[in-house]
Amino acid sequence: MHAVTLEEATTRFPQEAGIARYGELEEIAELMAFLVSPAARWMTSLTLHMDGGEVKSI
DSSP, X not given: OOSOOHHHHHHHHHHHHTOSSOXXXXXXXXXXXXXXXXXXXXXXXXXXXXXXXXXXXX
16 A cells, blocks of 8 residues: 555654654563452553554543
8 A cells, every 4th residue: 555565664653653663562561460460459440552652632
């Protein structure tokens, strides 16, 4: 669709999205482990953006 290779798109995306790097699997896993732990028992109805700051929010 954009006439670029997968490698080009993989290289360009972080720059165009305004992020420094892709997230690591461990970073996602750590959040998921917290969310299913007793420590998160009071959390309800939330949205978490695991995007390295691509979506600007408070």
